[in-house]
Amino acid sequence: MDFNLSKEQELIQRAAREFADKFIDPLAQQIDVENAVPEDIIAGLGELDMFGIPFEEEYGGAGSGYSSYVLAMEQLGSKSSGVAMIISAHTLGLGAISVFGTEEQKKKYMPKACRGEHIVSFAFTEPGTGSDPKQIASTAEKQGDYYILNGTKRFISNANYPGPIVMFAKEADSGKVTAFIVDKFCEGYSISEPWEKIGMHGGSLLDVYMKDVKVPAENILGQPGMGYAILQMGISYGKVGVSSTALGGLLASYQEAVKYAKEKTHRDEPIGKFPSIKMNIADIAEKYEAAKWLVYRLGFLADTMKDPMQFAKEAALAKDFVCEEMINVSRLCMNVHGSYGLMKDYKAERIYRDSIMGSQVEGVSDMQKMIIAGVILGMK
Ligand SMILES: Cc1cc2nc3c(=O)[nH]c(=O)nc-3n(C[C@H](O)[C@H](O)[C@H](O)COP(=O)(O)OP(=O)(O)OC[C@H]3O[C@@H](n4cnc5c(N)ncnc54)[C@H](O)[C@@H]3O)c2cc1C
Known part of the structure; x- marks a missing residue:
């Protein structure tokens, strides 16, 4: 067991931290208010290889694995959950293409996506279903060498950026779900206005409408009818991104609480001297450490685990624990701030709003518990 970071991991962590401190942090408030990430930030992240950290160099990735990805995501997420959410959803979609794509698909779609010139989406949720993807109602009808896709997808991250979207639809004849790689903004593809959500501003969520979208059969991801397997595996790896984004939120709470406890004074002494504040700080530190090692371990398992x-x-x-702890820790951070934490002038307010998001993304917390217990007990 070795808890030390490799030289490469240290470099990636430092690069992400420096970029986040220098370029994201000064604009984090603006991103929150405008619910949009400036193009310069996306371009800068692309130059730093942040859109392709875990993927093979052969296809334009950094070849550094999920162990490095979690380190970078923690740093980016600590300054803006919205920015991290864009990379998280992108990596989920690109991960599916990298595992299940043909050589041609990978060569066609991965290099631009790894450079951040294209941002990938992954679309399974629909107005009628989120937790139960078997109820997917979007349809794919085979016509010669093409499929015609129709339907509505709900709450789709990055649907407003150009690039591929991994789209799940039920084949009209077999009733089985198949995954397709669709080019966003092709004919028949349109999107709603962004949803106005409580937190993670900047990471856009949109509905996607497909009206007779014509997709060549060669754009099937994996095999016809293999959609659920791709969905399940994709989402498992997607949880690495959601967990590390939430870990960034825990780190942000930790940093803000410690800073405030040292800066704010009562009778000329920092409030950190009060036992109640010490208890809050210690609780935050414990929860952050537990979450950190769980997420770092998840990155390692994503690179090494075969089953x-x-x-x-x-x-x-990991996802359930860390997302729930982000809520608890952001609350403790609020305690340390008193009423000031409720004000938009303080980061604690934004972190608190962001914290509620993770538990609902890529499977709600209750569903995570069903998965954990199902595997432990060998019962679905
Ligand atoms: C920030 C964000 C980003 C997102 N990005 C994407 C994206 O890129 N692509 C995408 O496809 N989707 C995305 N989503 C959608 C998200 O994955 C779904 O909203 C989520 O899976 C939950 O589905 P739902 O909202 O329909 O809730 P529901 O499935 O309606 O669940 C509501 C409640 O019912 C309970 N429940 C439901 N079914 C069961 C069951 N079988 N057993 C026990 N309890 C159950 C749940 O515990 C939950 O508490 C995103 C959502 C957010 C908030």
Whole structure:
């Protein structure tokens, strides 16, 4: 067991931290208010390889694995959950293409996506279903060498950026779900206005409408009818991004609480001298450390674990724990701030709003518990 970071991991962590401190932090408030990430930030992240950290160099990735990805995401997420959410959803979609794509698909779609010139989406949620993807109602009808896709997808991250979207639809004849790689903004593809959500501003969520979208059969991801397997595996790896984004939120709460406890004074002494504040700081530190090692371990398991079922359990376990602890820790951070934490002038307010998001993304917390217990007990 070695808890030291490799030289490469240290470099990636430092690069992400420096970029986040220098370029994201000064604009974090603006991103929150405008619910948009400036193009310069996306371009800068692309130059730093942040859109392709875990993927093979052969296809334009950094070849550094999920172990490095979690380190970078923690740093980016600590300054803006919205920025991290863009990379998280992108990596989920690109991860599916990298695992299930043909050589041609990978060569066509991965290099631009790894450079951040294209941002990838992954679309399973629909107005009628989120937790139960078997109820997917979007349809794919085969016509010669093409499929015609129709339907509505709900709450789709990055649907407003150009690039590929991994789209799940039910084949009209077999009733089985198939995954397709669709080019966003092709004919028949349109999007709603962004949803106005409580937190993670800057990471846009939109509905996607497909009206007779014509997709060549060669754009099927994996095999016809293999959609659920791709969905389940994709989402397991996607939880690495959601967990590390939430870890960034815990780090942000930690940093803001410590800073405030030292700066704010009562009778000329910092409030950190009060036992109640000390208790809050200690609680935050404990929860951050536990979450950190769980997420770093999940990054390691994503690179090394071979059994998809066991990995699904580990991913659900880490995601559930860390997202719930982000809520608890952001509350403790609020305690340290008193009424000032409720004000938009303080970062604690934004972190608190962001914290509620993670538990609902890529499977709600209750569903994570079902997955964990199902694998432990061997019962679905
Ligand atoms: C920030 C954000 C980003 C997102 N990005 C994407 C994206 O890029 N692509 C995408 O496809 N989707 C995305 N989503 C959607 C998200 O994945 C779904 O909203 C989520 O899976 C939950 O589905 P739902 O909202 O329909 O809730 P529901 O499925 O309606 O669940 C509501 C409640 O019912 C309970 N419940 C439901 N079914 C069961 C069951 N079988 N057993 C026990 N309890 C159950 C749940 O515990 C939950 O508490 C995103 C959502 C957010 C907030």
